[in-house]
Amino acid sequence: MKKQTYLRLVLLLFLMLPLAACGDEGAEEVTGETAPEDMDTIEIGYNNWAENIAASNMWKILLEEKGYDVELTNMEKVAVFAGVAEGDLDMAMEVWVPFTDQHHIDEYGNDFQVQDEWYEDTELGLVVPEYMEDVNSLEDLNDYKEETGGEIFGIDPGASLMELTEEAIEHYNIDYELQASSEQAMMTELDEAYQNEEPIVVTLWSPHWAFADYDLKYLEDPDTIYGEADDIVFVTREGFEDEYNEVTKMMNKWKFDDQSLGELMSYINEAGDPKEGAQQWIDENRELVDEWVN
Structure with a gap:
């Protein structure tokens, strides 16, 4: 009798196992959580601006530490906007609102999600070295066309x-040619001129490591053609926030000021390698990044 009771108990436990497994599956479906290693690669698009390179490489490292696969794709800024809007990219780190990139928002904004700002009060315009003492406004440039080469x-x-x-150029009737190149090529021109104390005019923006390495000044823009101060936000493709809720939460806690971002860009510039420089900065600022990712 005892033996029969024992066998019945074993059989009952065996039959209950599938039900327990089904119960676990149901719980997993309710939470909607998926392990990072089971999720698709996160595609981040970036253009060759120093702070964009810095932020993108930093987040690649931080997300990979959390178990996500991350791929960075370098392209022109318009292509980055289009890529996120079309769903070919998951996110873009750098969008200036409400002025500088507003036309991109107007064109693509219905097809991506604007997330929180991570840097406040930007600036951009034409910049010259401080040693060009008599050039202080965009309206002064024509008087120095010969010295700057126009x-x-x-x-x-x-x-x-x-x-x-x-x-x-059109608004102020500036008789100069705007030479398109790349940030790296422009900075090479600036460095060569600066070392020889030669006149030069470049396009620049803040935040940028150049203002820590050189004595520079923005030319006054009396009619505010370059707009007012912006904030920098990141954008994600439609549906990303639902699929990667934890990632979105982490990144919306991310904030930079001039000191932290300037230091990160400086580390990358000195290292000559974005990944190496970003890793060094993360290692030395672990307390700060833990506030974002934990």
Whole structure:
């Protein structure tokens, strides 16, 4: 009798196992949580602006520490907006609102999600070295065309800063040619001129590590062609926030000020490698990044 009772108990437990498994599956479905290693690769698009490179590489490292696969794709800024809007990219780190990138928001904003700001009170415009003491306004430039060669060294074509500079040239009747290139090429021109104390005019923006390495000044823009101070936000494709809720929560806690962002960009510039520089900065600022990711 005892033996039969024992066998019945074993059989009952065996039959209950599938039900327990079904119960676990149901619980997993309710929570909607998926382990990072089971999720698709997060695609981040970025353009060649120093702070964009810095932020993108920093978040690649931080998200990979949490178990996510992350891929960075370098492209022109307009292509980044289009990529997020079309769902080919998951996110873009750097969008200036409400002025500089507003036309991109107007064109693509219905197809991506604007997230929280991570940097406040930007600035952009035409910049010259401090040693050009008599050049303080955009309206002064024509008087120094011969000294500067009548050239403004810019960044990649299609960037909002380049479009605004074209507007400024027309508005103030500046008799200069705007030379499109890349941030790296522009900074090379600036460095060579600066080392020889030669006149030069470049397009620049804040935040940027150049203001820590060189004595520079923005030229006054009396009619505010370059707009007022912006905030920098990141954007995500439609549906990303639902699929990657934990990632979105972490990144919406992310804040930079001039000191923290300037230090990160400086580490990358000195290292000569974005991943190496970003990793060094993370290691030395672990308490700060833990506030974002934990």
